[in-house]
Amino acid sequence: QSALTQPPSASGSPGQSVTISCTGTSSDIGNCNYVSWYQQHPGKAPKLMIYEVFKRPSGVPDRFSGSKSGNTASLTVSGLQAEDEADYYCSSCAGTNNVLFGGGTKLTVL
Amino acid sequence: QLQLQESGPGLVKPSETLSLICTVSGGSISYSGYYWGWIRQPPGKGLEWIGTVRYSGSTYYNPSLKSRLTMSVDTSKNQFSLRLSSVTAADTAVYYCALDSSSWSHFDYWGQGTLVTVSS
Numbered sequence: 001q002s003a004l005t006q007p008p009s010a011s012g013s014p015g016q017s018v019t020i021s022c023t024g025t026s027s028d029i030g031n032c033n034y035v036s037w038y039q040q041h042p043g044k045a046p047k048l049m050i051y052e053v054f055k056r057p058s059g060v061p062d063r064f065s066g067s068k069s070g071n072t073a074s075l076t077v078s079g080l081q082a083e084d085e086a087d088y089y090c091s092s093c094a095g096t097n098n099v100l101f102g103g104g105t106k107l108t109v110l
Numbered sequence: 111q112l113q114l115q116e117s118g119p120g121l122v123k124p125s126e127t128l129s130l131i132c133t134v135s136g137g138s139i140s141y142s143g144y145y146w147g148w149i150r151q152p153p154g155k156g157l158e159w160i161g162t163v164r165y166s167g168s169t170y171y172n173p174s175l176k177s178r179l180t181m182s183v184d185t186s187k188n189q190f191s192l193r194l195s196s197v198t199a200a201d202t203a204v205y206y207c208a209l210d211s212s213s214w215s216h217f218d219y220w221g222q223g224t225l226v227t228v229s230s
Binding site: 100 | 149155159170172174215221222223
């Protein structure tokens with residue numbers, strides 16, 4: 001099974017907005033509302049930032065938002081802050097009882 | 111607050127079996143709504159779902175690893191485990207255990223991860 005496709009890198013200046021895409025197929029993102037996003041700082045475990053396409057867990061700032069259109073999901077970070085610099089991974093259910101992750105995007109705050 | 115902790119050998123020889131345990135604290139592994147997962151991350155690379163196990167013992171494996179994979183639950187110890195056989199250098203990774211509390215939706219809680227190196 002192939003990983004979901006993410007751009008390797010993204011960047012923005014403090015206060016700006018940046019959007020990271022995650023492209024799959026009609027067998028995963030296109031047919032599943034269980035799309036999630038994780039933030040990972042170096043040497044740390046991933047942290048859930050968005051689940052079920054657009055929902056935020058308690059404690060995650062509302063600067064983080066998620067959406068989906070067709071086979072592509074997106075994570076938008078508004079009002080970029082220095083602490084947002086990290087790797088971001090998307091994930092989606094894929095068929096029955098299967099999970100795919102994206103290859104990851106390194107977000108740099110300039 | 112639910113916590114997960116991976117444990118096991120940090121070094122495994124090629125062709126041998128990698129074995130890891132995840133100990134759960136602050137919650138019961140037997141709760142019917144919980145799905146317990148393993149995810150790995152090779153050095154400098156992305157995340158890969160390995161598999162998921164439920165308290166009942168039902169297992170769901172990544173198709174690419176299925177032939178080498180065994181996962182199980184020990185409810186008496188509040189632990190679940192991973193065994194990956196016939197390992198090669200490609201299995202070198204940080205292995206995470208995690209909780210999916212919403213039936214294939216997402217992984218809410220993660221262990222800190224443990225690095226397993228496959229080398230002779």
